Amino acid sequence: MTATSTTFDPAAYGIAPGAAGDIVATQPGGRHETDIAVIGAGPVGLFSVFEAGMLKLKTHVIDALPHVGGQCSAMYPEKPIYDIPGWPKIEAQALIDQLAAQAAPFDPVWHLGQQVTDLSRDEATGDWIVGTDKGTQIQAKAVLIAAGVGAFGPNRPPLAGIEAYEERAVFYRVARKEAFRGKRVVIAGGGDSALDWAIELADIASAIMVIHRRPKFRGAPESVAKLHALAAQGKIDLVVPYQLHGLEGDPETGRLDVVTVADLDGNIRRLEADVLLPFFGLSMNLGPILTWGLALDQNHITVEQATMSTSLPGIFAIGDIARYPHKLKLILSGFAEAASATHAAREICRPGEVMHFEYSTTKGVPGA
Missing domain, CATH: 3.50.50.60 (FAD/NAD(P)-binding domain)
Known part of the structure; x- marks a missing residue:
């Protein structure tokens, strides 16, 4: 059965x-x-x-x-x-x-x-x-x-000016998956919440980028396996090892255009994005x-x-x-x-x- x-x-x-x-x-x-x-x-x-x-x-x-x-x-x-x-x-x-x-x-x-x-x-x-x-x-x-x-309450990443984007382009929770349909979504974190939402949104968002400071994730083994399988299929972009570095957009309207990330050597990468979901625990x-x-x-x-x-x-x-x-x-x-x-x-x-x-x-x- x-x-x-x-x-x-x-x-x-x-x-x-x-x-x-x-x-x-x-x-x-x-x-x-x-x-x-x-x-x-x-x-x-x-x-x-x-x-x-x-x-x-x-x-x-x-x-x-x-x-x-x-x-x-x-x-x-x-x-x-x-x-x-x-x-x-x-x-x-x-x-x-x-x-x-x-x-x-x-x-x-x-x-x-x-x-x-x-x-x-x-x-x-x-x-x-x-x-x-x-x-x-x-x-x-x-x-x-x-x-x-x-x-x-969520642990807020130390990004300059992030408050202007919160609840408009930066969210610490997912209340409705449909709100992210067709969006370019950056997910930051390496635990269960980051992995679960990357997997759940893979068929809803137009692009999913997962940022983590090291290649190894802390989530459940089955979730890690699903994440890598989706990455192999081109549905998820694993941006590792990188950390959040900055936000670019319009703070007045809360529109997000780019999430910048940096590796340990200070190399910067720019990710075009509409939404940032930071999952760094509570x-x-x-x-x-x-x-x-x-x-x-x-x-x-x-x-x-x-x-x-x-x-x-x-x-x-x-x-x-x-x-x-x-x-x-x-x-x-x-x-x-x-x-x-x-x-x-x-x-x-x-x-x-x-x-x-x-x-x-x-x-x-x-x-x-």
């Missing part, structure tokens, strides 16, 4: 397209009570809502972005993901839509466009009080931190999390792997922000961590209550 690649078709599963876009955030401010406060509405945070719901625990979800989905929605909504079990290929936004639909039956309360600034303990009840920059306060028996890399900023008294290791929260518990009782960390020995930074690892954390949180939310564990196939979900 030959495996075939597929994309997510919500209608085929009785799910309304764009489920994540249908989420309505509650008004900022006020005091709320819940079982679990989830900080972060990326894929791992969304799945923790489902896991908590299956344990009959109520959740409130807070995210600094005005929408759910985290990096998947904000940085690469059309990027294909290949390592989600059961899906040979699924676009990032489609995954978020599916996770939002999966969480919906448990009626989470969404606090979007709000950054968590305060975390304090209510000495009388032992609950945690989560405060946001919009004046919202959430009293929770447990807190799940699923904040990904924290507040994130800058991490944990922000207020640094002040909460959690044990940290290189801007990550250290946890006990079995329960995902942090150094503070009742506080759990899951997803990319969590660190333990031999951690794998994969979405599927985060899903398992969400299950472990919510089960551990249940012991805090429902102390002494006996739970007879049931699989979802026997228990079902609300409305099913």
Whole structure:
């Protein structure tokens, strides 16, 4: 049997397209009570809502972005993901839509466009009080931190005047592949994002030029092989070993004409281009999390792997922000961590209550 690649078709599963876009955030401010406060509405945070719901625990979800989905929605909504079990290929936004639909039956309360600034303990009840920059306060028996890399932003290449071209000819994300149809696209970087988008845009752009400072790329072996195969077919021009050197165009209108690159000897090459996509990773900023008294290791929260518990009782960390020995930074690892954390949180939310564990196939979900 030959495996075939597929994309997510919500209608085929009785799910309304764009489920994540249908989420309505509650008004900022006020005091709320819940079982679990989830900080972060990326894929791992969304799945923790489902896991908590299956344990009959109520959740409130807070995210600094005005929408759910985290990096998947904000940085690469059309990027294909290949390592989600059961899906040979699924676009990032489609995954978020599916996770939002999966969480919906448990009626989470969404606090979007709000950054968590305060975390304090209510000495009388032992609950945690989560405060946001919009004046919202959430009293929770447990807190799940699923904040990904924290507040994130792209690493900007040190090119003079690049700001004038940003969001007009220089983009740090690909929101719509069709926007680059027929364009001359320069992609800078040697990691997975650079390789993935070079491959995805090869049949859309009129020209793809990939700049990297050395011939060896850091992406997945299969992606590297595809990149070199497309280069051999003349669909991609590998500009190596070169680094970005400058931009030429009209800063007033943001029109880009030429991207200049330089090798280690200072030799300059001019690449005629309409678009530059620099993929040099994201800058991490944990922000207020640094002040909460959690044990940290290189801007990550250290946890006990079995329960995902942090150094503070009742506080759990899951997803990319969590660190333990031999951690794998994969979405599927985060899903398992969400299950472990919510089960551990249940012991805090429902102390002494006996739970007879049931699989979802026997228990079902609300409305099913």
